[in-house]
Amino acid sequence: MSTEHVELHCETCDLDTSHELHYAGRLLESTRCTRCGTHLEVNPRTMLPAYAHDLEKRILSKPGRMLRRARKDPWGYLRSLPGAVLRQPVKFVREFSEVLRRKS
Numbered sequence: 117m118s119t120e121h122v123e124l125h126c127e128t129c130d131l132d133t134s135h136e137l138h139y140a141g142r143l144l145e146s147t148r149c150t151r152c153g154t155h156l157e158v159n160p161r162t163m164l165p166a167y168a169h170d171l172e173k174r175i176l177s178k179p180g181r182m183l184r185r186a187r188k189d190p191w192g193y194l195r196s197l198p199g200a201v202l203r204q205p206v207k208f209v210r211e212f213s214e215v216l217r218r219k220s
């Protein structure tokens with residue numbers, strides 16, 4: 117388990133706050149707001165396949181805008197996507213965590 121800190125938007129604080137990202141190996145497992153302590157689990161098994169596919173299509177079709185939005189508000193972004201469980205959860209979580217790491 118490794119940890120890193122990034123600035124993310126916290127819905128509870130309604131602010132950009134420092135978040136701890138917890139990685140299990142290379143996969144993002146959970147995030148925690150260091151201001152209010154809100155903890156979010158990233159569980160690929162609970163996500164729907166259509167989700168990842170849709171995200172991929174959106175990122176491929178509108179790379180700049182979607183990546184900026186995903187970086188700014190990743191959890192809101194995830195919730196805004198239609199569909200339910202990931203078909204490629206590992207690939208998705210890896211790509212998503214790379215988006216988070218790629219700070220501008």
Ligand SMILES: [Zn+2]
Nearest residue numbers: 126129149152
């Ligand atoms: Zn917070």
